[in-house]
Amino acid sequence: MAFLSYKSFINLIYPLKCQICNTALDYNTIDSICLDCRHDIEINLPPFCNKCGRPLQTGKYSCKNKHQNLSQIDRAWIVCSYQGVIRTLIHRLKYNNKLAVLNFIANLCCNFAEKFIALSEIDCITYVPLTRQKKMQRDFNQSELIARKIAKRFKMKILDNVLLKTKPTRPQVEVTGHERLSNLTGSFKVRKDNLVKDKNILIIDDVLTTGSTLNECAGCLKQAGACSVFALALAGGN
Numbered sequence: 001m002a003f004l005s006y007k008s009f010i011n012l013i014y015p016l017k018c019q020i021c022n023t024a025l026d027y028n029t030i031d032s033i034c035l036d037c038r039h040d041i042e043i044n045l046p047p048f049c050n051k052c053g054r055p056l057q058t059g060k061y062s063c064k065n066k067h068q069n070l071s072q073i074d075r076a077w078i079v080c081s082y083q084g085v086i087r088t089l090i091h092r093l094k095y096n097n098k099l100a101v102l103n104f105i106a107n108l109c110c111n112f113a114e115k116f117i118a119l120s121e122i123d124c125i126t127y128v129p130l131t132r133q134k135k136m137q138r139d140f141n142q143s144e145l146i147a148r149k150i151a152k153r154f155k156m157k158i159l160d161n162v163l164l165k166t167k168p169t170r171p172q173v174e175v176t177g178h179e180r181l182s183n184l185t186g187s188f189k190v191r192k193d194n195l196v197k198d199k200n201i202l203i204i205d206d207v208l209t210t211g212s213t214l215n216e217c218a219g220c221l222k223q224a225g226a227c228s229v230f231a232l233a234l235a236g237g238n
């Protein structure tokens, strides 16, 4: 029998498959996504709206949106549009606990941040929290895991368990009218104001839809004395 490395032997028994389309992967593939599926992901490129981060067609500074849900955020960035492969990946990460996908997603965020965000102007990084109960149910918080990867790669300080979610809420897209305003009110709080005071903070979320969750978090951080709050979301609507 010809010599087989341990890795290729394992691959023979348990073939690696693309997390999206199930195509068999070469055992040397670092991430569990095939090339075709990778090419399907549209990473946002500048020019970006200097408020909400959506890519702009022309060289203007901001898009047509009124940004009323981003009043507490100094500036947001969105890595890619929430569709196709990315949508599937986020869904799998959230509901099927596929941590294999996390490295891939976190790398997209790291590469984007490295290119487009002046990280040297940011003092620390944090993430949109889940309630304790939800985190126990799900076993992890994908925004937290992305934040950890970014912090590690760029040697940034992470604010861990500083921003807390104290009340469960319904997704903003599911509620309407005045319920929308009351749904998030008072659902987040900052635990140690001194860690936040006078800091420029980057907060991570997985999907930016209405922006109101990030805005509520940013408002809490600012009330606790944060100097500025920037936001980075993995995906968002265009």
Ligand SMILES: [Zn+2]
Residues within 6 Å of the ligand: 018, 019, 020, 021, 022, 023, 033, 034, 035, 036, 037, 038
């Ligand atoms: Zn694939």
Ligand SMILES: [Zn+2]
Residues within 6 Å of the ligand: 049, 050, 051, 052, 053, 054, 062, 063, 064, 065, 067
């Ligand atoms: Zn905008």
